[in-house]
Amino acid sequence: MAEAATDTVISIGALSPEALAAHDSRVGSVTVGEAFERGVPLSMLQGSIPQELIERGRALGLEPPPREGDHGRAATSAAAAPGGPGCSIRPAAISDAATISAMCVRVASAQIDTSGFTPVGRSTLFEDILGEAAILGELQGGAVEAFVCVMDGAIVGFAARKRPLGAEAGAPLSHVRHMYVERSGAGIGKRLWGELHFRFEEESVRRVTANSSANAVPFYERLGFRKEGGESEAGGLLSQLMVYTMDADGE
Incomplete structure (x- = not known):
């Protein structure tokens, strides 16, 4: 455009x-x-x-x-x-699955230190979480709401959140399932977070969690997330639980 x-x-x-x-x-x-x-x-x-x-x-x-x-x-x-001219955010389409998967795998390979992962953990990350079939299944299943950032016709960012849990109990919770940005320093991550944040507000979500790789912790902290506990291992994957409380953002 x-x-x-x-x-x-x-x-x-x-x-x-x-x-x-x-x-x-x-x-x-x-x-x-x-x-x-x-x-x-x-x-x-x-x-x-x-x-x-x-x-x-x-x-x-x-x-x-x-x-x-x-x-x-x-x-x-x-x-x-943020993101500059030509940067647009739109809902992820099922037809984007292969492109999203390839972009996420590139980002994860370059930015996530997997030396502490077990072989099973690496397979889980690159195939069961970021593989084309896995991304396609999430987009088709409706359990997540996902967005992509497009610049110069290319998908350069992907974010997805799980739909709120516990809404019937009056205490909606949500989880950032994916946050991958290929062009760092362009404000794309902040743009994608802004898209999710509006959804959380509309649904009165009060607590948002994310399982962050070690290198992404500073990014989440800049958004207002805080660490909860220390780095943990599950299924051969190492991650840090990050928590964002909507009431704490001053709005």
């Missing part, structure tokens, strides 16, 4: 279903990028975004879409947004 306005619209992240349903019932719970592609005018989107949601987006490093006709500011906002 070459138009600056399009890039800026995408950069807001996600809207609540209620915010868009009032204007276009076809939209539902989707990213702003999808809403744009379905023909929702910029001016309509601007009026649909509650100020509180805009402020939350800004706190996560996102920007609201400009008003219709304000194309100069659109170009500036798109360039300043």
Whole structure:
């Protein structure tokens, strides 16, 4: 998408279903990028975004879409947004499974120290968790909600969260199942986390967990996660449990 306005619209992240349903019932719970592609005018989107949601987006490093006709500011906002121009977040499609798997395997091979893993653990990571069949099964099964970051036509980031548990008990919990970024330093991880964060807020999730590799702990800590316990081993895999409490983010 070459138009600056399009890039800026995408950069807001996600809207609540209620915010868009009032204007276009076809939209539902989707990213702003999808809403744009379905023909929702910029001016309509601007009026649909509650100020509180805009402020939350800004706190996560996102920007609201400009008003219709304000194309100069659109170009500036798109360039300043994490991920930069041309970086868009969209729901992962089943047809993305092979590409997602290949990207995640590349990232894991380069960034995760598997020297402490058992042979079974390495097989579990690269085949049972990140293999094409495993990713495809998760996308088809509906147990996770997943997003990809696309830059220059290539998938360069992938995040997935398990759907909330315990909602019926009034204490929703969720878990970051995947967070892999191929182009580090571009703000992609923060963009993907922002997408998940909006979902957690909409569903009143209060506690989010993630099993982090040692190298990713600083990233999660920058997002506001904290360590719980020490590094542990399960199935030949080493990981650090990270916990994020929604009430603790000051919102």
